[in-house]
Amino acid sequence: MISPKIGVSMDYVGKYIWRGQNLQDDSAFQPSVSLTYGGLTAAIWGNLEMSNYNDNDGEITEVDYSLDYTTPIPGLEILSASMGVINYTFPNTELDDTTEIYGGLTLAVPLNPSIKLYRDVDDADGTYIAFGLSHSIEKITEIAPDMPVGVTMSASLGWGSSAYNKFYWGLDDESCSDLVFKVGFPIPIGEWTLTPNLNYVTLVDDDIRRSDAFDSASDYFFAGINLFRQF
Numbered sequence: 431m432i433s434p435k436i437g438v439s440m441d442y443v444g445k446y447i448w449r450g451q452n453l454q455d456d457s458a459f460q461p462s463v464s465l466t467y468g469g470l471t472a473a474i475w476g477n478l479e480m481s482n483y484n485d486n487d488g489e490i491t492e493v494d495y496s497l498d499y500t501t502p503i504p505g506l507e508i509l510s511a512s513m514g515v516i517n518y519t520f521p522n523t524e525l526d527d528t529t530e531i532y533g534g535l536t537l538a539v540p541l542n543p544s545i546k547l548y549r550d551v552d553d554a555d556g557t558y559i560a561f562g563l564s565h566s567i568e569k570i571t572e573i574a575p576d577m578p579v580g581v582t583m584s585a586s587l588g589w590g591s592s593a594y595n596k597f598y599w600g601l602d603d604e605s606c607s608d609l610v611f612k613v614g615f616p617i618p619i620g621e622w623t624l625t626p627n628l629n630y631v632t633l634v635d636d637d638i639r640r641s642d643a644f645d646s647a648s649d650y651f652f653a654g655i656n657l658f659r660q661f
Contacts, residue, residue: 432467432468434465434466434467435465435466435467435660435661436463436464436465436466436660436661437462437463437464437465437466437473437658437659437660437661438461438462438463438658438659438660438661439461439462439463439464439656439657439658440459440460440461440462440656440657440658441459441460441461441462441654441655441656442457442458442459442460442654442655443457443458443460443629443652443654444456444457444652444653444654445457445458445650445652446458446460446477447629447631447650447652449558449588449590449598449607449608450588450607450608450610450631450633450638451598451643451644452644452645452647452650453477453644454477454479454481454483454484454491455483455645456479456480456481456483457480457481458477458478458479458480459477459478459480460475460476460477460478461475461476461478462474462475462476469499469500469501470497470498470499471496471497471498471499471500472496472497472498473495473496473497473498474493474494474495474496475492475493475494475496476490476492476493476494477490477491477492477493478490478491479491484523486522486523489521489522490521490522491520491521491522491523492518492519492520492521492523493519493520493521494516494517494518494519495516495517495519496514496515496516496517497514497515498512498513498514499512499513499514500512507538508537508538508539509535509536509537509538510535510536510538511533511534511535512532512533512534512535512536512546513531513532513533513534514531514532515529515530515531515532516529516530516532516548517529518530526553527552527553528550528552528553528554529550529551529552530548530549530550530551530552530558531548531549531551532546532547532548532549533546533547534546534547540565541563541564541565542562542563542564542565543561543562543563544560544561544562544563544564545559545560545561545562546559546560546562547559548560550594550597553597554593554594554597554598555593555597556590556591556592556593556594556595556596556597557590557591557593557594558588558589558590558591558594558607559588559589559590560586560587560588560589561586561587561588561589562584562585562586562587563584563585563586564582564583564584564585565582565583565584566580566581566582566583567580567581568580573617577617577618577619578617578618579615579616579617580615580616580617581613581614581615581616582612582613582614582615582616582625583611583612583613583614584610584611584612584613585609585610585611585612586609586610587606587608587609587610587634588606588607588608588609588610589604589605589606589607590604590605590606590607591604592604595607595638598643599637599638599641599643600641600643601637601638601641603637605635605637605638606634606635607633607634607635607638608631608632608633608634609631609632609633609634610629610630610631611629611630611631612627612628612629612630613627613628614626614627614628614656615627621659622657622658622659623656623657623658623659624655624656624657625655625656625657625658626653626654626655627653627654627655627656628651628652628653629650629651629652629653629654630649630650630651631649631650631651632648632649632650633648633649
C-alpha cells in the first residue's frame, strides 16, 4: 500500500541565483514543504531575504507552488518521465506572478542524464530547457561512528528561447544562458540530513554576459547548507 510522504527542507544560501539571474546577491533563507503520494508531488517553496540588498530585509519575496508527476516509462525501466506546473508569486515586490508548465526525461544510467523543458505560459511566454548530469556516492568518509559523509555532484546547462531571453535578459535571440556546478556533502543526523554545499554559476553566452539586466558580474561562487527530513 502506498503511503503519503511529507518532506521538509530548509536552505540557507549565500546568494540566490536562478537560471543565471542574480536575484539576491546576499544571503537568503529558502524553506519548502512537499507532499508525495506515489508519483505525485505537491510542494510550496519560499524565499526570505536576509539582507537589504533589494530593500526587502526580513521579507518573503517569492512563494512558488508546484505540482509534479513522475513515473517510469513502461517497458523502459531505466527511463522516467516527469511533467508538472509551477506558479511563481512575488509578495512584497512589484514583480508580476507567472506560471510555467514543464516536462522532462531522466535516464537511470551513470551520470543520470536528464532534460527538462519549461514553457512560460504567462508573463514571459518563452521556453527554457535544462540539460543535467548528476552523481552521488553514499560514503566518502565519516566524522563519527554511524555518521558517514557522502557526496553529491551535479551540473546543468540552460538554454533560453528568443522570447525567454528577451523577457529576462533584454536580448532577442535564442542561446545557452547559464552553466551550474554544485557539490554537496550529505551527513545523516538522526532522522535529518544536513548537506553543506558549494555552488558555481557562470553565464555562457557573450551577449548575456555583457547584459546588466541583473548584475554586472557573470560568474558566481557561493556556499549554502540544507537541512532535510522526510516523514
